[in-house]
Amino acid sequence: MNWSFSLGRVSNIDIRVHFTFFFILLLGAMQWGGSLGNGQAALFGVLVTLLLFVCVLLHELGHSLVAQRLGIPVKQILLMPLGGVALLGRNPDKPRHELVIAAAGPLVNVAIIAVLLVLMPLLGFDLPSLADGRPAPGLNTLVWWMLIANVSLVLFNLIPAFPLDGGRMFRALLAMRMGNARATQIAARLGQVLAVGLGFVGLFTTNFLLILIAAFVFFGASAETGEARAREILSRVKARDAANPYAVTLNVGDRLSQVMPLLIATRQPSFAVMFNGQVMGLVTEADLRRAAAAGTGDAYIAGIMQRDFLRVDAEQTLYEVRNILAEKNSPVAAVYDGEVYLGLVTLGGIHEILRLWLTSQPGQTGSSSQPSGTVVGRA
Numbered sequence: 001m002n003w004s005f006s007l008g009r010v011s012n013i014d015i016r017v018h019f020t021f022f023f024i025l026l027l028g029a030m031q032w033g034g035s036l037g038n039g040q041a042a043l044f045g046v047l048v049t050l051l052l053f054v055c056v057l058l059h060e061l062g063h064s065l066v067a068q069r070l071g072i073p074v075k076q077i078l079l080m081p082l083g084g085v086a087l088l089g090r091n092p093d094k095p096r097h098e099l100v101i102a103a104a105g106p107l108v109n110v111a112i113i114a115v116l117l118v119l120m121p122l123l124g125f126d127l128p129s130l131a132d133g134r135p136a137p138g139l140n141t142l143v144w145w146m147l148i149a150n151v152s153l154v155l156f157n158l159i160p161a162f163p164l165d166g167g168r169m170f171r172a173l174l175a176m177r178m179g180n181a182r183a184t185q186i187a188a189r190l191g192q193v194l195a196v197g198l199g200f201v202g203l204f205t206t207n208f209l210l211i212l213i214a215a216f217v218f219f220g221a222s223a224e225t226g227e228a229r230a231r232e233i234l235s236r237v238k239a240r241d242a243a244n245p246y247a248v249t250l251n252v253g254d255r256l257s258q259v260m261p262l263l264i265a266t267r268q269p270s271f272a273v274m275f276n277g278q279v280m281g282l283v284t285e286a287d288l289r290r291a292a293a294a295g296t297g298d299a300y301i302a303g304i305m306q307r308d309f310l311r312v313d314a315e316q317t318l319y320e321v322r323n324i325l326a327e328k329n330s331p332v333a334a335v336y337d338g339e340v341y342l343g344l345v346t347l348g349g350i351h352e353i354l355r356l357w358l359t360s361q362p363g364q365t366g367s368s369s370q371p372s373g374t375v376v377g378r379a
């Protein structure tokens with residue numbers, strides 16, 4: 001991911017921060033320091049902003065750790081000025097799982113609120129005076145600000161609109177009574193209506209942030225509808241029907257110079273490498289180009305191929321295969337019927353099948369979404 005840097009790993013999840021985050025820190029410093037005109041207040045602004053993002057990070061970790069407990073891999077958490085995003089390796093299959101993963105984020109903020117409420121009397125908390133517009137920097141103000149921030153995070157995320165947590169919880173509750181596609185349709189429609197309403201409120205109150213959030217919710221809802229439709233279609237196609245039996249295969253004894261022209265002639269993004277009718281490994285276009293760029297001469301394909309490749313069963317649906325590919329970060333898998341090799345299935349091929357399905361149906365446009373993972377929760 002560009003424009004972001006890693007803070008480290010928690011439970012094997014890459015925690016990343018977007019560079020634009022520093023503008024928010026600057027904004028925090030200016031808002032506090034500017035109005036009170038001193039450096040100490042500016043530092044306080046930075047501290048408030050940092051702690052706010054710690055709350056957002058804990059919220060995303062809530063989603064992520066519950067997802068991991070349910071067997072769903074989490075690739076990374078990205079912190080951005082508008083909030084955080086947890087990128088899951090795949091969608092939860094069961095509505096119950098989606099419900100608890102979505103609820104886990106706001107529940108973390110509820111826990112933070114509970115801790116603050118217990119601490120407040122111990123710290124001798126007094127409501128900060130707001131007489132001159134902004135309270136003076138200090139422990140009281142800090143605690144008060146964190147309390148307000150976490151209550152806002154909970155309330156905001158309970159709005160039943162995709163892709164906010166409330167929208168996911170609402171979809172999950174609906175999906176327990178009807179199919180996933182229908183539930184998504186209803187939840188997304190409600191999300192878009194709420195987004196338009198939110199946008200109008202933003203326009204009339206000239207609240208730029210609210211307009212931005214409304215747009216984010218609106219487009220998030222349509223992406224979610226596209227993904228639900230994709231899931232419905234891909235669940236109907238078996239891997240055996242998507243494996244290309246006419247694909248060109250290579251032999252372990254082939255040389256790089258023989259294979260490079262095949263890349264252009266066949267436009268295949270990947271090849272199975274055979275020996276005695278058995279697949280010994282796979283090479284992708286990227287593997288071949290890397291080997292050619294390395295300039296180590298006319299190498300044997302056996303030396304370039306990936307020996308440890310992904311296998312899927314012929315009876316698995318393309319929806320399952322796509323999840324496996326996303327989970328393992330691989331663009332290709334070999335399809336087997338028992339021990340019999342049937343062909344390769346690629347991410348590009350799956351998207352192509354989806355596009356064909358969508359364009360072959362009346363009233364449908366080919367604008368399918370191509371998500372490589374799923375995003376949970378913006379706080």
Ligand SMILES: [Zn+2]
Binds near residue numbers: 060063106165378
């Ligand atoms: Zn969330």
